[in-house]
Amino acid sequence: MTQTDTGPGAPAEADARLKLSAAAGYADVPLAEKERLFDEVRADPRFGDYLYGCYECGICVAVCPSARFYDFSPRRIAQAAAREDAELVYQQMVEDIWECSQCFSCVRCPRGNNPGGLVTIMREVAINNGLASAKEALVGYSRIIYKIMSTGTQVSPDMLQEDAFPDWGPETADVSVNLDLWRRALPPETLHTTNTGWKVADSTLIELYLIWLHTGALDMIADVDPSLHAILTEVMEERLEEEGIEI
Amino acid sequence: MSFDTVAVIGGGPGGLRAAHGIAEIGGTALLIEERDFLGGTPIAENYAGLTPHGEPARPQIQAMIDAVTASPGVQVLTSTVVTAVSGEPGAFTLTMRGPDGERQAECGAIIMATGFGHFDPGRETQMYGYYEFPDVITLSDLESMLSDHKVVRPSNGEPPKRVCFVQCVGSRDRHIGNEYCSKVCCGVASKEAIEVRQLVPDSKVYIFYIDMRMYGYWENEIYWPAQEKHHVQYVKGIISEVLAKGDRLLVRGEDTTMGRPMELEMDMVVLSVGMEPSPGTKKMARLLGVQQNKYGFVDAVKVPLDTVTTSREGVFACGAALGPADLEDTVSSAANAAMKAIAYLRSRAAAAAS
Numbered sequence: 001m002t003q004t005d006t007g008p009g010a011p012a013e014a015d016a017r018l019k020l021s022a023a024a025g026y027a028d029v030p031l032a033e034k035e036r037l038f039d040e041v042r043a044d045p046r047f048g049d050y051l052y053g054c055y056e057c058g059i060c061v062a063v064c065p066s067a068r069f070y071d072f073s074p075r076r077i078a079q080a081a082a083r084e085d086a087e088l089v090y091q092q093m094v095e096d097i098w099e100c101s102q103c104f105s106c107v108r109c110p111r112g113n114n115p116g117g118l119v120t121i122m123r124e125v126a127i128n129n130g131l132a133s134a135k136e137a138l139v140g141y142s143r144i145i146y147k148i149m150s151t152g153t154q155v156s157p158d159m160l161q162e163d164a165f166p167d168w169g170p171e172t173a174d175v176s177v178n179l180d181l182w183r184r185a186l187p188p189e190t191l192h193t194t195n196t197g198w199k200v201a202d203s204t205l206i207e208l209y210l211i212w213l214h215t216g217a218l219d220m221i222a223d224v225d226p227s228l229h230a231i232l233t234e235v236m237e238e239r240l241e242e243e244g245i246e247i
Numbered sequence: 248m249s250f251d252t253v254a255v256i257g258g259g260p261g262g263l264r265a266a267h268g269i270a271e272i273g274g275t276a277l278l279i280e281e282r283d284f285l286g287g288t289p290i291a292e293n294y295a296g297l298t299p300h301g302e303p304a305r306p307q308i309q310a311m312i313d314a315v316t317a318s319p320g321v322q323v324l325t326s327t328v329v330t331a332v333s334g335e336p337g338a339f340t341l342t343m344r345g346p347d348g349e350r351q352a353e354c355g356a357i358i359m360a361t362g363f364g365h366f367d368p369g370r371e372t373q374m375y376g377y378y379e380f381p382d383v384i385t386l387s388d389l390e391s392m393l394s395d396h397k398v399v400r401p402s403n404g405e406p407p408k409r410v411c412f413v414q415c416v417g418s419r420d421r422h423i424g425n426e427y428c429s430k431v432c433c434g435v436a437s438k439e440a441i442e443v444r445q446l447v448p449d450s451k452v453y454i455f456y457i458d459m460r461m462y463g464y465w466e467n468e469i470y471w472p473a474q475e476k477h478h479v480q481y482v483k484g485i486i487s488e489v490l491a492k493g494d495r496l497l498v499r500g501e502d503t504t505m506g507r508p509m510e511l512e513m514d515m516v517v518l519s520v521g522m523e524p525s526p527g528t529k530k531m532a533r534l535l536g537v538q539q540n541k542y543g544f545v546d547a548v549k550v551p552l553d554t555v556t557t558s559r560e561g562v563f564a565c566g567a568a569l570g571p572a573d574l575e576d577t578v579s580s581a582a583n584a585a586m587k588a589i590a591y592l593r594s595r596a597a598a599a600a601s
Contacts, residue, residue, distance in 0.1 A: 053474030056483060056504040079505065083480055111471075 026090060034090040040125045041081070041089065041118075050117035054078045060106035060115050072099035074106040074115035081118055089122070097122045098137035127220055135224040142228045145221060149212060149232050152205040153197035157183055206243055209236050213247070250338045251596070252277050253588045254354035256329060256531055259287020260574055261566030261581040262360030263311040268585030270320030274592070277352055278315065279343065281527060283326045285312045287362055289574075295393035295442065297574060298434045299468050304394070332357075332535055336561030337595045355595065356561045356588040357535065359545055360581060361528040363567035366417025366425065366520040374488035375413065375518055382407075382496055383489055383516045385416075386432065389439050398446050400514050402494070407514035410443055411453040411498060412436040413486045418521030419457065425542060429521030430571040433460045436519045437473045444477040453480045453511070455500055484509070489516050522571040535562050544570045555584040563587050 026034075041047065060074040061067045067074070077096065080088040100119040107114050126134040138145075148154050162173040175182055184192050190199045212218050222229040240247065251274070255266045258280030269276040284290060286308045289297070294304035315321050327345035334340045337355050365387055368377040377383050381401040392398050400407050414436060418429040433456065440452045454473075459481060461470040473479040486500040496513045524532075524543040532539045538546040538558035545564040549556045555563045565584040566577035 053471060053481075076505070082474075083482075084478070 038086040050114040070099040152200035257360035264581035270318035359564040363522040432519040
């Protein structure tokens with residue numbers, strides 16, 4: 001694995017007149033490395049179905065929710081790939097692809113392109129190559145990953161703190177004060193939990209952990225967040241030992 | 248010759264189709280061509296493949312020539328120009344100058360098939376260095392290379408690694424005075440771009456455009472394959488100038504959809520020169536006294552539903568004499584003109600008999 005990316009950096013020092021390539025920046029990353037990553041994107045078997053040719057019409061941007069809130073453009077994603085612009089594709093893998101919500105509204109492209117699908121591939125390549133942007137993007141998810149892997153459920157009621165979910169409104173604060181009471185008011189007993197979404201059997205948890213282990217999901221976490229990986233391993237080793245399972 | 252003859256001026260695809268059409272429906276035609284050969288611009292400029300499907304041009308045009316020369320109803324005069332017209336509709340007398348000196352012929356109707364000329368990219372405000380850099384060429388220069396199956400930089404004979412087409416050269420420009428779209432250059436450039444990619448597979452080919460006008464089936468038959476299969480790069484933004492950089496060319500423009508200025512090095516720059524009325528079209532229009540538009544093309548005065556009738560009774564026009572036209576337009580309007588001319592003569596004859 002090669003550590004290549006340097007975060008959003010200063011403008012490239014390349015020939016200022018050659019703005020087509022220099023606009024992408026990241027001049028400290030060799031072009032050959034950017035091309036290698038782009039080749040990896042293009043080599044994906046889905047690539048041909050996700051990109052035909054781009055009219056540059058902007059319908060994908062018009063329907064893109066992320067484009068309304070971020071400096072993100074599915075058109076530019078498709079264009080950069082169509083133009084075989086490895087510099088710009090690299091820039092997007094560092095800066096843009098994490099702003100896509102993967103809703104795939106962009107598939108209404110008249111040419112049949114799937115810019116969101118290109119983002120999927122680019123994300124996978126970014127993660128597989130350990131780009132710093134992938135780590136940064138996943139930091140926000142580390143709490144959720146930890147939750148899923150250690151408890152078997154994703155968002156738990158006690159995560160719904162006002163500071164973490166301001167968009168949920170003022171009710172979040174009211175609910176969190178007497179969370180346990182609110183939860184016990186729910187009819188199904190399996191929902192009388194606060195630190196997990198619902199009651200999860202230990203055997204389910206072990207099973208999930210083994211799936212993540214064998215599919216390589218844990219290795220990916222090790223790549224992007226070694227400390228999270230260390231905690232998870234420790235927690236799960238204990239559980240596995242309790243269950244008498246050896247890996 | 249007599250007044251039941253239709254004179255067809257111009258022996259390109261339009262004139263050939265018109266003359267053949269007249270013969271096909273039992274009329275007689277006099278086909279007059281200024282050059283010493285038939286076939287018009289596709290032959291004169293050594294076209295490689297016909298747009299859109301790229302069939303070899305020469306055999307296709309030759310088949311049209313053969314059809315005309317094999318028709319007993321058509322008399323062909325090459326190396327001949329019309330110098331005067333007298334008489335009246337239904338009974339014109341043409342004065343012509345040819346290899347054997349001056350001669351006259353009678354005809355009842357006239358079809359102008361005098362065609363177009365390519366815009367001269369050295370004219371006016373063009374900054375593309377056509378007469379300065381050997382590697383700056385036009386669509387028709389490249390077409391000629393393609394018919395020899397050899398695409399090389401004129402400066403050094405090497406295959407080009409980077410080629411770009413600059414669209415709308417001499418079209419859609421108020422400064423030049425040609426405000427109209429030349430209609431075929433988008434398709435022709437895209438067809439040529441595909442051929443360049445096929446002949447020089449490791450080349451990178453760009454098309455810099457204002458709008459891509461790939462109407463009808465040209466869209467899926469040329470544009471999409473060029474982009475999707477042959478990876479021709481379409482960049483919306485027109486080149487402002489071409490400069491020398493070492494032994495290459497530097498093109499300057501804006502990548503408008505990316506919102507950034509650009510300067511790119513090219514080995515070869517192809518100017519997609521538009522259509523203007525040929526000198527013959529302007530000269531014959533004046534001579535025959537038909538109304539021309541401000542660009543010098545012949546006005547079809549009954550458009551849209553009659554595309555070939557001119558301002559002068561008994562005189563019809565077809566193809567690119569009327570304005571920018573592709574081959575499909577040209578042969579269609581030529582057949583239409585043939586039909587209209589014969590119908591005109593027959594209606595006069597019927598009126599005279601009754």
